[in-house]
Amino acid sequence: MHLAYPAVLAALLFSVGVYGVLARRNAVLVLMSVELMLNAVNLNLVAFDAWLRDALHAGQALTLFTITIAAAEIGLGLAIVLLVFRTRGTPDIDRLTALGDRVAERQNSADDSVDASKGQAVS
Amino acid sequence: MNTALPALVPALPALGAAALFATGRRAPRFARPLAILPVLISAVLALVTALQLGTGRTLDAATRLTPTGGPDISLAIHLDGYTSLITVLVGVVATCVQVYSTAYLRDDPRYASYAALVSLFTAAMFLVVYSGDLIVLLVGWEVMGICSYFLIGHHWETADARSASLKAFLVTKLGDVPFLFGLFLLGADAGTFRINGVLAAAADGRLAHPTLIALLLLGGVAGKSAQFPLHTWLPDAMAGPTPVSALIHAATMVAAGIYLVARLLPVFLLSGAALVVLAVMAAVTMIGSALCALAQDDIKRVLAYSTVGQLGYMAGALAVGDREAAVFHLVSHGAFKALLFLSAGVLIHAAHTNSLSAMSRMPWLAERVPDARWTLGIGLVALVGLPPFSGFFSKEAVFSAAEHATTRGEALTNGVGPAAGVPVAAGWIVLVAALLTALLTAAYATRLWLLAFPGRGAVAAAGTVVPRGEAAEGHAAALADTGEDLPVAASSTATAPSVHATEPAAMRWPLWVLALPTMVFGIAGLRPNWLPALLDGGSLRPSPATAVLGTGLALAGVLISYAAWRTVTARAARARAAEAAGAAAPQSTDAVDPGRALLGPLYGPAQHGFGVDRLYERLFVLPTLGAARLVRFLDREVVEGYVQASGGGARLLGWAVRRAQTGNAQTYLSALLAGVVLIAVFVAVGT
Amino acid sequence: MNAVLIALLVLPLLGAALTLAPATVFGPDHAAQEKRALRLGALVTGLVLVLTVALAAGFDRAHSSRMQAVTDTAWIPAIGVRFHLGVDGISLPLVVLTALLTFLCAVYSTRRLPDGPGVPSARAFVGLLLLLEVGMLATFLVLDLLLFFLAFEIVLIPMYFLIARWGSGAKVASANRFILYTLLGSAVMLLGFLLVGLNAGTFDMTALAAAHGHGLSHTTQVLAALAIGLGLAVKAPAWPLHSWLPDAHTSAPTVGSVLLAGVLLKMGTYGLVRVLLPVVPDGTATLAPYLGALAAVGVVYGSLACLALARQGSKGDLKRLIAYSSVGHMGFVLLGIASLTPVGVNGALFANIAHGLITGLLFFLVGALKDRYGTADLDTLSGATGAALYGRAPRIGALLAFAAVASLGLPGLAGFWGEVLAMFGAFDPAAGLSRPAFVTYMVLAGLGTLLTAAYLLIVVRRVCMGDPKQTAVVADIADLRPYEAVSWTPLAALTLVAGLWPALLLGLSDPAVKHLLGGG
Amino acid sequence: MNILAAAGSLAPATRGFLSPTGAEIVFVLVGLAVLGAAVISVGTRQLVHAALWLVVALGGLAIEFLLLTAEFVAWVQVLIYLGSVVVLVLFGLMLTKAPIGRSPDADSGNRWVALLVALAAAGTLVTLVVDAFRTSWIDLGAGGGSASVTGASLFRNWVLPFEALSVLLLAALIGAIVLSRSRQAAAPKPRAGRLRTGKPVGAAPAAKSPAAQSPSSERES
Known part of the structure; x- marks a missing residue:
């Protein structure tokens, strides 16, 4: 079999995962997209393991690794999402902007009016 | 003949000036000797140097003043006939002026600084005449300018002295800027600033563009010698004390320009165009200033315009290539014009007013100052150019030079340059203008005489007489309106002018010292023929045709002016008689002025110098002030704007970066991944 | 001899360090401390002056193009920075001028220190003054690019505090503007130095000058010339980059103004001559016409700005006017340098020293007037007809007239030779520079001299002349005080001596400039 | 499985995109299915x-593993991913009260940028991979995946490594438990209020008096 097929498929799958992570509003869906990305990686690992005919079968061992870690990660991820849901009341990511510079936005509008009038270098 | 003597001549007055500046305030009683002695000794030394040099010899000596990276500048001395003649003139006039000033400004608080500045001026004039290096000449040239600025502004309490001094310096400085560029051109082409080097380069034809050089030098000469475009400062410079006008604005500083052109005549002879420009400039100056002199009421302004006119004569002589005639007229004019100014000073000192119309109402003035009356007469006769005084011979020399130049190849260049170099047009322009000016000069000279010393009969007819006693008290009023130059401090204690209280000796005998050369210089110079030998050897004897024509015109001028004066006084007498009978309104008192009758419609503009001042005001002063306002705006708005904008720009940048902190994790991640992809692409493409 | 140079730097540093000592060291009570601190300042600066005069006396005038009294030890070997001091025909006059001006300022401030609310102690003043002197002397003595930059920066801090704490008017704002503007400029200059140093492999000025730009490609030379030129143009205010100068001078104290105008501006032009001309000659040749254009415009712009300030009713401040006149005069210096000819550069260096002396004197006089009248505003000072200083304080009036006349470039005084040689240099620029452009710059500069004469004489008319009967702002003002006479007469005397005997300076700088331009 | 491998090795010379073997065709088809499900x-x-579509995608992937003769990994994939991970996700959805029906705001405002980044990443990766592995073939015959x-x-x-992995799993387990504990200890204060009234903790409140009502409802949220 031509190695390009699994490689291309993995790449596309990975990109779909990326889209999912960046575009989805709900945190759980983001975690699902992460799963997709991990699976793309697994496909690559297996394909290359088969291509290199590795004696150690490192590819497949690593795939097992990723699968277990993915499981652990999804467990923890969901725990965190639950916690967020319980405290913020919403799992949506784009409402969780506590670290943003919101304070700055309010002050900016105040600054702009002052700047226009004074125009003096900050002394 | 060692060079110690000529080196001392400029040095002594300079040291005198330094001493005066130092001790002026602390030991005023040393002021007088410190003022007179140095200039007297240097005058004697100048005479000795001249005699030692003898005729027909030149002496050159130089030591390097400083390296410049290009042509060196050297302290050089160049002695020849011209320097001898002019240094003696300067020495004599400067000594007379210093002596005269001791009496004229006897109780002026700032006499010490005045005397110091006059000595410094004399030193600068000596430096200009003796210097063999153009840049050192420029040093003397501009030190004279600054001394004239300070001296004109001596009475800085009065408003017009303040503005006249500023105007004098700025107009001469305006002339000096192109003058400096002319020196650069000369220095660059000749490879040195030494005058001999420059003249040698002119002879070998190494000067790339002589016309440009000549015109640039003419700029400086016009400024310094008050020729047509830049003459407006001289009449206003009369705001300075009279001895200053006698020394600086009659004999020496204004002559420096003529001396320089005479010294560099070979350069001027290389370009016909420059000579024509000089001729036109001289002609316009002569005629314009003569007309203005006819219409002035202030005696000093009449003499100032007369000086501008006589300088026009010298410039005309140079335009036709005869520097001998120019310097001959320069020396004789120096003598009789200084005489005129000093006697006018005595007149003003006695009458406490400058204005001629006021003097015309003071019949007692004649006996009050007999010396001044005689010397003023001698001076005016020399000015008009009637034989046998020096004025006649020097003016005839100019006429004959002009007449020779009217036919091609005949110009009297006396071997200085190619006779054909002088264009015929220059000859005709100078000749016609000179003759016309001779007529006008005679007219205003006679007018001055008639107004200054009215005969008994004429005054009675003219009307109100200013009694002698009243003159003393009324002088304050006269002083105020005519800006009279008497020192303010000395005003109140003038003694009631009685008949026998003539002027102090110190003001009288310099007049006679100066009257001597005015009368004798012409004859003495030409009879034993030592003057031409001293100069370039060309014969300065008046040619019969121009002599007759010139003298005739002069006499005509005198008669015309006298006739006009008679008719005017007769008409005033009739009007007086009618008014006594109560029929007509009282006539204005100054109807006696013949000038108004002669000039007619020209009287108004002539009185104000034909509006040249207003023209310059509009052409140069207003645009400069406008530019200044524009620069002030530019600086506050545009250049400042960039600085403020850079501050604002930095803050704007900060604000923009701040907006990127949206708080949404996904935007950060997108930016991160976009960056990764870009880097991957660059790495893939780059390698 | 090289010990003298090190002593020149170490002495003021020790003095400055001494002022950090606790106040009690200086005396029991506040007044005694102040007096003793100021006397320490005068003593140290006096000693430095004596050292510089000794250096000048020992200087071998015949070989003034060779670096003398050289100390050359490695300092930061990692980046090849060497502690390299030396003095030649170009830097010697500037070193002596710096020492003289600082000493005169110290003497002047022993009796006339700006006091008032919130003004720190005299000890701090003396400390900053000595630190300033270290920076200034180091700039002229150092022969290593990075050390030059270091000295260039040391000067800014004390001057900032002098303006911000001892100044008057909007002192903090103008001090900020001064330090930010100059820092930005010198940051760009540092980039230029690094570009040159890294490409040429060494930061040593003498080595770079000897190479005369061989190791550097044309583009690096142009870039380096641009960067270094920009930084230095900010310091010697070239026309568009000058807007920090008027504010700094208006609010600086008298002593600050004298040193700012007398020495700090020279560091910029000295940098142009010492670094730009020999190290990146091709780059400078390409930039010379633009530098010449900026200089010519600077001359006319400066004088027109002064004319606008000098006129009646324009509420012009006298110190601001003198600051703009410095922009005009430095325009001549830059024009001389831009001509790249020995004549031009000699003229530029001479004008540097002359401007230092004359503008130093002018700022002293204006400072004294400001102390006496309480304001430097020309309109309040002169009223309708003028302040009649000739009558009220004749000696100060005479000195002001002398300084104004020297400043307008009267031949026979120091101001003339610099300007005339700079214009003569521009009249006939180096090969490869466009002659018509430089001749127009010369004509503009000539017009500038006329405008300079105009505004200076207007100032003399409005300050020195005037109707004595006009009611004055302050009834009777004291004439020249002894300490003022002591600190001003050297400047007037030197202006006269340099004017009458220009070979005193040109003899020194001519061989050095020919060596610098000729290269090799 | 080795017949296929042998067939693969027999005809090495005529390989090329244009003559795909059976396995490749199946692989591509399943790949398309997986991709569609993922999208x-x-x-x-x-x-x-x-x-649910995630389940389909992961299942397809398991088939792909089989095609790549990685038999064990395929089953592990099915077992763990399909079995536990997706179930966990479903639980997660339910616990966070995700709306059952069509929810309009599933995508955040950032989606166009996300699409752009994803496409760019896809483009780059695909070109890179195709360019790098155009001439390499997998020899499936080896049957290494059993x-x-x-x-x-x-x-x-x-x-x-696997022992270390087990420690990691343990840690994850404990972490998940700690995180998702429903914070019993967090609400002692209101309960203290009840103690003063003497009623035993947790007794079913027979009469719903307003005072009792508020603490209990509080306990539930």
């Missing part, structure tokens, strides 16, 4: 459907 799972508005072979290699040289 739908990422794009759909209904959250639960997204999870449980016995994988098991042998795992227990021969991958024992230690």
Whole structure:
């Protein structure tokens, strides 16, 4: 079999995962997209393991690794999402902007009016 | 003949000036000797140097003043006939002026600084005449300018002295800027600033563009010698004390320009165009200033315009290539014009007013100052150019030079340059203008005489007489309106002018010292023929045709002016008689002025110098002030704007970066991944 | 001899360090401390002056193009920075001028220190003054690019505090503007130095000058010339980059103004001559016409700005006017340098020293007037007809007239030779520079001299002349005080001596400039 | 499985894209299915459907593993991913009260940028991969993926890493438990209020008096 097929498929799958992570509003869906990305990686690992005919079968061992870690990660991820849901009341990511510079936005509008009038270098 | 003597001549007055500046305030009683002695000794030394040099010899000596990276500048001395003649003139006039000033400004608080500045001026004039290096000449040239600025502004309490001094310096400085560029051109082409080097380069034809050089030098000469475009400062410079006008604005500083052109005549002879420009400039100056002199009421302004006119004569002589005639007229004019100014000073000192119309109402003035009356007469006769005084011979020399130049190849260049170099047009322009000016000069000279010393009969007819006693008290009023130059401090204690209280000796005998050369210089110079030998050897004897024509015109001028004066006084007498009978309104008192009758419609503009001042005001002063306002705006708005904008720009940048902190994790991640992809692409493409 | 140079730097540093000592060291009570601190300042600066005069006396005038009294030890070997001091025909006059001006300022401030609310102690003043002197002397003595930059920066801090704490008017704002503007400029200059140093492999000025730009490609030379030129143009205010100068001078104290105008501006032009001309000659040749254009415009712009300030009713401040006149005069210096000819550069260096002396004197006089009248505003000072200083304080009036006349470039005084040689240099620029452009710059500069004469004489008319009967702002003002006479007469005397005997300076700088331009 | 491998090795010379073997065709078809499922799972508005489409995608992937003769890994994939992970996700959806029906705002405002980045990443990766592995072929015949072979290699040289893995799993387990505890200790204060009234903790409140009502409802949220 031509190695390009699994490689291309993995790449596309990975990109779909990326889209999912960046575009989805709900945190759980983001975690699902992460799963997709991990699976793309697994496909690559297996394909290359088969291509290199590795004696150690490192590819497949690593795939097992990723699968277990993915499981652990999804467990923890969901725990965190639950916690967020319980405290913020919403799992949506784009409402969780506590670290943003919101304070700055309010002050900016105040600054702009002052700047226009004074125009003096900050002394 | 060692060079110690000529080196001392400029040095002594300079040291005198330094001493005066130092001790002026602390030991005023040393002021007088410190003022007179140095200039007297240097005058004697100048005479000795001249005699030692003898005729027909030149002496050159130089030591390097400083390296410049290009042509060196050297302290050089160049002695020849011209320097001898002019240094003696300067020495004599400067000594007379210093002596005269001791009496004229006897109780002026700032006499010490005045005397110091006059000595410094004399030193600068000596430096200009003796210097063999153009840049050192420029040093003397501009030190004279600054001394004239300070001296004109001596009475800085009065408003017009303040503005006249500023105007004098700025107009001469305006002339000096192109003058400096002319020196650069000369220095660059000749490879040195030494005058001999420059003249040698002119002879070998190494000067790339002589016309440009000549015109640039003419700029400086016009400024310094008050020729047509830049003459407006001289009449206003009369705001300075009279001895200053006698020394600086009659004999020496204004002559420096003529001396320089005479010294560099070979350069001027290389370009016909420059000579024509000089001729036109001289002609316009002569005629314009003569007309203005006819219409002035202030005696000093009449003499100032007369000086501008006589300088026009010298410039005309140079335009036709005869520097001998120019310097001959320069020396004789120096003598009789200084005489005129000093006697006018005595007149003003006695009458406490400058204005001629006021003097015309003071019949007692004649006996009050007999010396001044005689010397003023001698001076005016020399000015008009009637034989046998020096004025006649020097003016005839100019006429004959002009007449020779009217036919091609005949110009009297006396071997200085190619006779054909002088264009015929220059000859005709100078000749016609000179003759016309001779007529006008005679007219205003006679007018001055008639107004200054009215005969008994004429005054009675003219009307109100200013009694002698009243003159003393009324002088304050006269002083105020005519800006009279008497020192303010000395005003109140003038003694009631009685008949026998003539002027102090110190003001009288310099007049006679100066009257001597005015009368004798012409004859003495030409009879034993030592003057031409001293100069370039060309014969300065008046040619019969121009002599007759010139003298005739002069006499005509005198008669015309006298006739006009008679008719005017007769008409005033009739009007007086009618008014006594109560029929007509009282006539204005100054109807006696013949000038108004002669000039007619020209009287108004002539009185104000034909509006040249207003023209310059509009052409140069207003645009400069406008530019200044524009620069002030530019600086506050545009250049400042960039600085403020850079501050604002930095803050704007900060604000923009701040907006990127949206708080949404996904935007950060997108930016991160976009960056990764870009880097991957660059790495893939780059390698 | 090289010990003298090190002593020149170490002495003021020790003095400055001494002022950090606790106040009690200086005396029991506040007044005694102040007096003793100021006397320490005068003593140290006096000693430095004596050292510089000794250096000048020992200087071998015949070989003034060779670096003398050289100390050359490695300092930061990692980046090849060497502690390299030396003095030649170009830097010697500037070193002596710096020492003289600082000493005169110290003497002047022993009796006339700006006091008032919130003004720190005299000890701090003396400390900053000595630190300033270290920076200034180091700039002229150092022969290593990075050390030059270091000295260039040391000067800014004390001057900032002098303006911000001892100044008057909007002192903090103008001090900020001064330090930010100059820092930005010198940051760009540092980039230029690094570009040159890294490409040429060494930061040593003498080595770079000897190479005369061989190791550097044309583009690096142009870039380096641009960067270094920009930084230095900010310091010697070239026309568009000058807007920090008027504010700094208006609010600086008298002593600050004298040193700012007398020495700090020279560091910029000295940098142009010492670094730009020999190290990146091709780059400078390409930039010379633009530098010449900026200089010519600077001359006319400066004088027109002064004319606008000098006129009646324009509420012009006298110190601001003198600051703009410095922009005009430095325009001549830059024009001389831009001509790249020995004549031009000699003229530029001479004008540097002359401007230092004359503008130093002018700022002293204006400072004294400001102390006496309480304001430097020309309109309040002169009223309708003028302040009649000739009558009220004749000696100060005479000195002001002398300084104004020297400043307008009267031949026979120091101001003339610099300007005339700079214009003569521009009249006939180096090969490869466009002659018509430089001749127009010369004509503009000539017009500038006329405008300079105009505004200076207007100032003399409005300050020195005037109707004595006009009611004055302050009834009777004291004439020249002894300490003022002591600190001003050297400047007037030197202006006269340099004017009458220009070979005193040109003899020194001519061989050095020919060596610098000729290269090799 | 080895027949296929042998067939693969027999005709090495005539390989090329244009003559795909059977396995490749199946691989591509299943790949397309997986890709489609993934796109739908990422794009759909209904959250639960997204999870279910994820199942389809992962299942397809398991088939791909089989095609790549990685038999053991395929089953592990099915077992763990399909079995536990997706179930966990579904639980997650339910616990966070995700809307059952079509929810309009499934995608955040950032989606166009996300699409752009994803496409750019896809483009780059695909060109890179195709360019790098155009001439490389997998020799499927080796049959290396069977449980016995994988098991042998795992227990021969991958024992230690797996032990470490087990520790990691334990940590994850404890972490998940700690995180998702419903904060009993967090609400002692209101309960203290009840103690003063003397009623035993947790007794079923027979009479719903307002005072009692507020603490209990508080306990539930």
